[in-house]
Amino acid sequence: MRNEDYMELKKVNQSDIFELQEVCKNSYSQIFADHWTENGLELYLEQEFGERRLKAELNNTNYEYFFICKHSKNIGFAKVNNKSSLKLSELANSELEKIYILPKYSGMGIGKIALTEIINRIQKKGKRLIFLCVIDSNKNAIAFYEKLGFEFHSKTRLEIPLFKEELKGMERMCLTLNQEKQLKTSS
Template sequence: MNLKKASATEYMDLKKICTDAYALNFHDHWNEGGLEWYLEQEFSVERIMADLADDTTEYFFIEHKLKQVGFLKIKTTSSTDLSFDHSVVLEKIYLLPECKGLGIGKWALGTLIEKLEARGTKKLFLAVIDTNLNAIAFYEKLGFSYHSKTRLEIPYFKEELKGMHRMVRELNSSK
């Protein structure tokens, strides 16, 4: 397995894995027209290129058996209510559905945590749908704990799925 930082020259590969992994997992979370709208907002060529040019944003390909099977996206700045020094937000981590349950997500997140600790990051935040008990349990097993409640304010997303748990993991920073 490999966690490889995406470069600007790989924007089309990144767009493909982002779109595929997200759409295959979350197509049923949207009201009519919403999935297409969201994919254009988050994973258009323009958005991906802008993110890759942003010093506070990083994408990583999750590779398994020499294939891209998922991705993750982190941001070193966060909303003002989470603006702690030396913290990072895990904005997205998605795997292709056929790769779930193989330990790939656990490995990718563990590898990311090692990289962040080596950089001196103190905390890793994420948000997860509060009714997604499997994902919450997954994050708890990896050392994350409940931080606060938030809400996803995004058009077309099903109302019953907008409640979010913000979770945090303290990191053992080497700096």
Template sequence: MLVEIHKAQLGDLEQLQQICLNAYSQNFAHHWHEGGLDWYLDQQFSPDQLRQAIKSAETDYYLIFNDKLPVGFCKLGYSRLTEPWLELEKIYVLPSEKGSGIGKAVLDMVVHIAEDKGKKELILYVIDTNQAAIRFYERNGFSLQEKTRLDLPYFKEELKGAWQMRKRL
């Protein structure tokens, strides 16, 4: 296994969109009512949305490769630059890659980025029914902080509960 993580540039737009669509859909298609998944994918991962995000100083996307094949992506949010924390907005890998150490490699990279930016904490939000993800984050130093709810149309009501998790650096 050779994991590589690259910050996405405009020239990566097509590849980034493809892995975003694949990784998200393969993990979460069943979380949406009919028509909702397509709506969300267009809201988050259309070429225009991704182009805007890549150009923005408020976000960074990273492509994740295993043995030179794209297997996931990560999005960091800097929109609250004055805050002492960095937000890990998205981290998705293909289901076939789970348990391979890729998530840990990505988290290690995110910790280094946060430390380089002088941040004291990482924060993220995770669906409260996603016990595997919660356990993964807890094993990697995150703790449950506060309960919240996702405000997404078309998302199944019973899956809208979420936790904010934090990790001190």
């Protein structure tokens, strides 16, 4: 891997909470600010990334947060739920709830490297399936996940207030893990 491609996935712990909060709010709002009506973005940021929620989730072993770092700078984050309540199958599964990278770092392959590492970590836990939901009109994100082996599973709908109605359609995508083989992080 070339030095300019260097990316590190760093597990977040309680002492990182304020830095996590900043990275979460900053990366999410830069990508999705135009998806909200009225003051929906501000309400969502507080609901999802408020100190109380982040502390509770960081204390819950079912959740894992990771900083996505480039040259020791946090440029994004990922959130994994290792005990999903969604019964997609009888297989042990994890949900990739969130993965966001600051827009100025998109298109550099960092997302692919980060997600590949997350998939490998989930696989090491003995999970057999990873699923995620993506806005159905976000064709770039869908193509990105498909390149990593995710497949369409079903349609669903985002039911949160103040999110633009035309963007509430979601696709649920799944990746069945091969227990014998790990994904390569290089291109």
